[in-house]
Amino acid sequence: MLLFSNLSNLIMGSQSVIFNRRPVSNIMPPIENLIDLYLNYLITEKGLSQNTIESYHRDLVRFKAYLKSCKVDRMSAVDNTLILKYVIALRNDGLAPKSRARHLVSLRGFFRYLLNTKEIDSDPTRTIALPKTTLKLPDVLTVDEVQRLLNAPNFSRPAGMRNAAMLETIYAAGLRVSELIHLKMGNVNLEAGFVRVLGKGAKERIVPIGSHARDRIDQYASTARPLLLKSHVSEYLFVARAGKPMTRQGFWKLLKSYARSCGLIKEITPHSLRHSFASHLLEGGADLRSVQIMLGHTDISTTQIYTHVTQDHLIRIHRRYHPRG
DSSP: OOOOSSHHHHHHTGGGOOOOOOOOOSSOOOHHHHHHHHHHHHHHTTOOOHHHHHHHHHHHHHHHHHHHHTTOOOGGGOOHHHHHHHHHHHHHTTOOHHHHHHHHHHHHHHHHHHHHTTSOSSOTTTTOOOOOOOOOOOOOOOHHHHHHHHTOSOTTSHHHHHHHHHHHHHHHHTOOHHHHHTOBGGGEETTTTEEEEEOGGGOEEEEEOOHHHHHHHHHIIIIIHHHHHTTOOOSBSSBOGGGOBOOHHHHHHHHHHHHHHTTOOSOOOHHHHHHHHHHHHHHTTOOHHHHHHHHTOSSHHHHTHHHHHHHHHHHHHHHHHSTTO
């Protein structure tokens, strides 16, 4: 059986491994082999993104270390009592309920896979409830704050024109930062006014962009992008060194710098602009289903968190303008 020594090898070699079902045997592969096979299954069969795969990998490696500390070397020996002890250990290590819930979700998927492939004959996570998490409302900028942020780049420089176009695009289309930095030239239709986005789980969606974003992208692509590329060739719209896309960390640093330069004191991340996109649409009267489609949410309950933000906005409006508010 092929054993991948690290996650990058797993991702690069995923095409050579086949997802097979086999009957339960007294000879069970080592736990690390089962983890590798599961991650390979998530790549080849589920099409999950590299970031998601890395998150599952970290969670399962931590669980494997816990099993080792308990002198458990077979997944068939894991029962719900051991899973509960692990969740308690995560709490004792200082993990918040949301983080513990994510770990348990990772384990649920892993054990379902082992059950389906007949590596085990029962799922020890089936009866264990997720830790309750408090609702955390997303950070949202006001329209004025977004405007200040979008005007922060230096438009006289090629890098500034690129950064301005990136800010306009992520806010105009409500993109995730990974979707923004990997946006390709062929996926942008300025004439029709939309971008084609490859989101989580390799799911494609088409999102409209407004005239401001179209103008910024057009200006950048026709003047600044060739200067940034120099002699290099790239399929990516927003290019950094040697025609490569900007990193997530690179864009995050730029955003923080622009937030400071325009006097914003809120904690701002790339996701703040995605949150603001959704909230501003709902405040303007957009229906929840349309916002769900544009965000690329599989489950509308994920989108519904923004209705709480909108309700807060309506309460403020009522208090400000109602004669007996």
